[in-house]
Amino acid sequence: MSWLVTGGAGYIGAHVVRALVDARIDPVVLDDLSSGLESFVPADVPFVRASILDRDAVLGALRDHGVTGVIHCAGYKYAGESVKHPLHTYEQNVDGTRVLLSAMAEAEVTGLVFSSSAGVYGTPSTAVVDEQTGTFPESPYGESKLIGEWLIRDQERATAGSEAPLKATSLRYFNVVGSSYEDIWDASPHNLLPKVFDRIVAGHSPVIAGTDYDTPDGTCVRDYVHVGDLAISHVAAARALDAGVGLEKVYNLGSGAGSSVRQIMEAIVAATGTDLPIEEGPRRPGDPASIVAKGELATRDLDWEMRHTIEEMVASAWASHPKA
Numbered sequence: 001m002s003w004l005v006t007g008g009a010g011y012i013g014a015h016v017v018r019a020l021v022d023a024r025i026d027p028v029v030l031d032d033l034s035s036g037l038e039s040f041v042p043a044d045v046p047f048v049r050a051s052i053l054d055r056d057a058v059l060g061a062l063r064d065h066g067v068t069g070v071i072h073c074a075g076y077k078y079a080g081e082s083v084k085h086p087l088h089t090y091e092q093n094v095d096g097t098r099v100l101l102s103a104m105a106e107a108e109v110t111g112l113v114f115s116s117s118a119g120v121y122g123t124p125s126t127a128v129v130d131e132q133t134g135t136f137p138e139s140p141y142g143e144s145k146l147i148g149e150w151l152i153r154d155q156e157r158a159t160a161g162s163e164a165p166l167k168a169t170s171l172r173y174f175n176v177v178g179s180s181y182e183d184i185w186d187a188s189p190h191n192l193l194p195k196v197f198d199r200i201v202a203g204h205s206p207v208i209a210g211t212d213y214d215t216p217d218g219t220c221v222r223d224y225v226h227v228g229d230l231a232i233s234h235v236a237a238a239r240a241l242d243a244g245v246g247l248e249k250v251y252n253l254g255s256g257a258g259s260s261v262r263q264i265m266e267a268i269v270a271a272t273g274t275d276l277p278i279e280e281g282p283r284r285p286g287d288p289a290s291i292v293a294k295g296e297l298a299t300r301d302l303d304w305e306m307r308h309t310i311e312e313m314v315a316s317a318w319a320s321h322p323k324a
C-alpha cells in the first residue's frame with residue numbers, strides 16, 4: 001500500500017509524509033520544490049521532482065510506485081498574493097488538480113484526500129463555521145480551492161459505477177501552525193507566526209492589528225490548529241478510503257474555540273523570550289472579527305483532536321523556525 005503526497009516537500013505535506021511512515025503506509029513524494037525543500041523529505045522516501053501539471057510525470061509516479069491513493073497538498077497558498085496573480089493561482093490549484101485527476105483515472109488510482117482551505121468560506125455569516133456554512137470565497141485562492149473541491153466531486157460522480165471509482169474527501173484547514181519536528185518549518189513569508197518571528201529576530205516588536213473588535217479581548221479571533229494533529233487526520237482519511245469506508249465530501253479541521261491575536265502574541269513573547277513590547281496598531285482592512293470552525297465530523301471520522309495548547313503550538317513553531 002503506497003500513497004502519493006503531492007507537495008510532500010512542503011510544510012504540511014512533509015508532516016503528512018512522516019505521519020504515513022509512522023502508520024506504516026509507504027509514502028511517495030511528488031513536488032516541484034517551488035516553495036518546498038527536499039530536505040523536508042526523509043532520505044528513504046521516494047522523491048519525484050516534478051510539477052503536478054506534468055501529466056506524464058504524475059502518471060509515472062503513480063504507476064512506478066503502485067500507488068493506491070493520493071494526498072494532494074501541492075498548491076499555491078497565498079490568498080493575498082493570489083489577488084495579484086490570479087492566473088498563476090488558477091493554473092497551480094485548478095489545472096494542477098485537473099491534471100492529477102486525469103492521471104489518477106488513467107492509472108486507476110481511486111483514493112484522494114484534498115488539501116482545501118477555510119478560504120472557501122470568505123467572511124462567514126455565522127460565528128462558528130460548520131460544513132453546511134455557505135461558501136463565498138473572497139480571493140482567487142479561496143475560489144481555486146472551491147473549484148478544486150467541485151472538480152473532485154464531479155469526477156467522483158462521473159466515475160461512480162466504473163471499474164475505478166474515485167473516492168475522495170476534502171479537508172478544509174484553518175490556520176495551521178506549529179511543528180512536530182525541528183527540521184520542518186513553515187517557510188511562508190505571509191503567515192502570522194513566521195512573519196512575527198522574523199520581526200522579532202530583526203529586533204522589531206510584534207504588532208497587533210486592531211484592538212477594538214467585538215471579541216472578548218478586542219483582538220481578532222482565529223482558529224489555530226497544530227500541523228501534527230492535522231497530519232494524523234490525513235492518515236485516518238487514507239486508511240478509511242483504502243478500507244472502503246465512506247467519508248463525508250468535506251471536513252473542517254477546526255478547534256471549535258479559537259484564540260485571539262493577543263493570546264498568540266503573548267505566547268510568542270513567552271516562547272521567544274523577547275523583551276520587545278507588544279505594540280498595538282490600527283485594524284487591517286477586511287479582517288473579520290472572528291473565524292472559528294467546528295471539527296465534530298472530523299473527530300467522529302478522522303481521529304481529529306486538538307492535542308496541543310496554543311502555547312505548545314507556538315513554542316514548537318519557534319523551535320523549528322530558522323533564526324539566521
Ligand SMILES: NC(=O)c1ccc[n+]([C@@H]2O[C@H](COP(=O)([O-])OP(=O)(O)OC[C@H]3O[C@@H](n4cnc5c(N)ncnc54)[C@H](O)[C@@H]3O)[C@@H](O)[C@H]2O)c1
Binds near residue numbers: 051076176
Ligand atoms: N498552511 C496553511 O495554513 C494552510 C491553510 C489552508 C490550506 N492550506 C493548503 O495546504 C496545502 C499545503 O500547504 P503548506 O502550508 O504546506 O504550503 P507549502 O507552500 O509549504 O507547501 C506546498 C508544497 O507544494 C509544492 N508545490 C507547489 N506547486 C506545485 C506543483 N505545481 N507541482 C508540484 N508541487 C508543487 C511546493 O513546492 C511545496 O512543497 C496547500 O495546498 C495549501 O493551499 C494550507
